[in-house]
Amino acid sequence: MLLIITEENAGTRLDTVIFENSPKDVTRGSIQTQIKEGEVRVNKKRIMRNAEKVKIGDRIVIHFAEKEPDYVPTAENIPLEILFENDDLLIISKASGMCTHPDNTYKSGTVVNAVMGHLKNHQQEFIDEETIRPGIVHRLDKDTSGCLMIAKNKKTHRYLSKIIAERKVTKKYQALVLGRVPSKKGTIDSPITRDPHNRERMTTLKNAKAKDALTHFECIAQYPQPTATLVDVHIITGRTHQIRVHFSAIGHPVYGDDLYGNPKVNSAYCVQFKTDRMFLHAKSLSFPLENGEIISVESPLPVDLQGILDKMEIDENYEK
Known part of the structure; x- marks a missing residue:
């Protein structure tokens, strides 16, 4: 599993942020064991401290021994209300009732699925390894509508994460x-x-x-x-x-x-x-x-x- 840290998770303990984003059958204890045994990487570096604080933009990779995610996001033909778009960035007005990204409950019909459908021939750069949250740098709750920005590539993802951390957004x-x-x-x-x-x-x-x-x-x-x-x-x-x-x-x-x-x-x-x-x-x-x-x-x-x-x-x- 690849987890990219957004503003809402910045400053959280490494074991906590992984646990809160893991499948329901994964325990905190098993995650802590994997960290201590060097099986978790943050920005490609092995981190062995459960209490390590994560920063916005950090890329955390962990492999669950028994159960890998049984799905990956797929492109869906969902209309988007586009407020701004260039080669690197997309800003939409998210509809109420639409999740920002897939999770264990909502595996389709999300902003990520819609953006993949919108980008069509440019999906490869947008799809990011194992993550189910490609392009997402901040989120809106399911029932909150309005402005949401999505990075189309890793470079833009890093930049947007940086300016969010610097509170320039x-x-x-x-x-x-x-x-x-x-x-x-x-x-x-x-x-x-x-x-x-x-x-x-x-x-x-x-x-x-x-x-x-x-x-x-x-x-x-x-x-x-x-x-x-x-x-x-x-x-x-x-x-x-x-x-x-x-x-x-x-x-x-x-x-x-x-x-x-x-x-x-x-x-x-x-x-x-x-x-x-x-x-x-x-x-x-x-x-x-x-x-x-x-x-x-x-x-x-x-x-x-x-x-x-x-x-x-x-x-x-x-x-x-």
Whole structure:
């Protein structure tokens, strides 16, 4: 298995990041044994420390003794909404409900499958050894829509990983959150770590494993029924579920978020607006190319999310 480290995993222990991306039948203990026995390579170098911290762009290779992945990504004819494209880079507006890359649950219908179909005759350079995540330098959650960039080759993958690590990529989102956020503008500065009681969740618990996470936000509008605030969000870091975790932590979870939100509130929201998706959209990306040119792309709010706002009565007395 080839694993390429993205921003959300940077700073994690080597054994932990492998375990979190391994088949379900692989134990942490077996991974730690393989590391200690020199069977894991990072950037082609044998690393024998379980606690070694990985960096963005690191290429980790591990071979599982009994069960290799029984699938590789295949090209699929899936339409893509392309925001920008050149010989090295593709930026799309990902649809809600679409996974960024295949995993043990979703082996097809992902962005990777769609991009392979789009590139057609150029797949060889895009396909990267054993990885099921070719070209992926950052990701969006399955139910989050919007701007996503994909590298078409290894050189661009290294460059994009580098500027993400250097925080030269500006990523902005829009979300509808529960309740009235009291501050017009604000910053949520809370480290994020995996929830020790539920591996699917992240949390703002402060411990040695937590990674710094910084979220800026600005309130755009408020609504009395259901009580909600529309926020523009600028994330400085790119931790797993960062926006969802941070807004839940301050008591304003994203509407429709089944993992961090209130079940009763979400149920009423889904019934009222006839939707089954979370109200979170990656609205823009901006970053420099290697030649210094600044690329800025925007993805308008999807029709279904805009339709929800159109049905809500805005608070005319709210002052931005």
